[in-house]
Amino acid sequence: MFADHAMRPNERTTDRPLRADAALTFIGTIRTPWTEREDCPRQGRLDGPECRLQIEAPWDAALDGLEAGQTLEVLYWLHRSRRDLTLQSPSHVEGTRGTFALRSPARPNPIGTSLVRLERREGPVLVVRGLDCLDGTPLLDIKPERCAHSPENSGMDSI
């Protein structure tokens, strides 16, 4: 599980077991061109390659109302990340920082968030640009971008 992160100088871990406080359910799978971590771009770009969000039943029924061109927030589970690091020494940043001061995939709850543009929908598949994650990454959630919504029409906390 921790294959993607060997320890670096000054890094610290907790040896306390992770409590299981809530359960996630995978709603589908992300297909990208990148099958190895070293191939992934460091950050997604809206002019990057097309990627596919494959939504599984019954959640394909929850896609109604999404429109091509929309910016979406995508949440996914960084399933190959270690979860025990408190201090990290990224290779490209000077020094050592707390996990919460970095966007590193290694974190107690390894949830990635990206903003993507919806190119089109093909049935239960959303074709998007803007991702940077590995092929096969489990999908957790899709939401309209928060900035696109005024308090009057966001649907946020509305129900």
Add this chain to the structure above:
Amino acid sequence: MFADHAMRPNERTTDRPLRADAALTFIGTIRTPWTEREDCPRQGRLDGPECRLQIEAPWDAALDGLEAGQTLEVLYWLHRSRRDLTLQSPSHVEGTRGTFALRSPARPNPIGTSLVRLERREGPVLVVRGLDCLDGTPLLDIKPERCAHSPENSGMDSI
């Protein structure tokens, strides 16, 4: 668990049991002025009231490097949300839409995301503005805002 959402016209649910595919661990608790859903603002504002992110050990050791004035992305668990809705009819939006076309808290993985401004750190507590969630909401993650980071210094996918 579903007390906060009675069914509205044209809404649809799935009766398929949620698979438990991965476990979340709560890293702390969010303290806000709002103890009832109807008191919460519809969307957080950076000039809203101060709220407190109380980080629990061992994760307080992962806060090093955060700086006052920074914009942070906060992820939290909307613990009172129902998780079975596929179509929703929000009270303030015309018609019915798929769950993924709304930022409603009712979703298969009820993870809220907000951008907040860090006012100051008080030991294991981050004082922030910009939240809209209930007092007592479980905290999942804190990351630097993605926009604040160029590909060269983000730490994203760097390890």
